[in-house]
Amino acid sequence: MHKSDFDPEESAPGGLTRRGWIGTLGALAMTGGLLAGYGTFAAYALRFLYPPRPQDKVWLLVAPVASFAKGDNLSFRTPSGAKVAIARQGDSEDVESFIALGSTCPHLGCQVFWEGQNNRFFCPCHNGEFDPSGKGIGGPPGEAGQSLPRYPLKVETGLLYIQVPAEGLPQPRAELEQV
Ligand code: FES
Structure with a gap:
């Protein structure tokens, strides 16, 4: 009797027929897909049940103070994606020389930056203008009395830190294990 080259019942190494191998591979692929789906669902469920508290704040390192010259403007992004302009306005090495303001213009959302000169x-x-503290003084933000939100800064051992909302940071492992 003639046997086709693709006989599904032909034995493959290990004793399984081709049809058996195809069935096994299909089952493995389906199991992998289900596990990936359940894993994604579990991650969303955890985020829904235990969202980061909006009031939580963290201090993050920005840069060594010495790396900023007076007049410099540094763009920083918080863990939640908010954009911040950090400017050095003074000569001293303490925190009073620095300011951090949300850099998204309250008029139509363009990016604001420090112009030291x-x-x-x-x-x-x-042509929106803001004074050194972030208060609108010209252009549409000045006319509307809009200001840029301010973020706390601190200097410790020559390093500049910014305080930002914890939203967007990975949850601490210990919290996840309490679930
Ligand atoms: S977007 Fe900044 S002034 Fe219009």
Whole structure:
């Protein structure tokens, strides 16, 4: 009797037929897909049941103070994705020389940056101007009385730190194990 090259009942190494191998591989793929699906579901369920508390704040390292010259502007992004402009406005090595402001313009969302030579934060989209503390003084933000939100800073052992919401950081392992 003639046997086709693709006989599904032909034995393969290990005693399984081709049909058996295909069935086994299919079952493994389905099991992997189910596990991935359940894992994703569990991750979403944990985030829903135990979301980061919005009031939680953390201190994050920005940079060594010595790496900033007076007039420098550094772009920083918080763990939740908010953009922050950190500027050095003074000569001293203490925290009073620095300021951190949310850099998303309250007018239409362009990015604001520190212009040391003009002693202002500036938004190039519509010539928005903010004073060194982030208060709107010109352009649309000035007319609307809008300001940039401020973030706390501190200096310790020559390093500059910023305090930001903990939202967006991975949950501590110990908290997850309490679930
Ligand atoms: S977006 Fe900044 S002034 Fe319009």
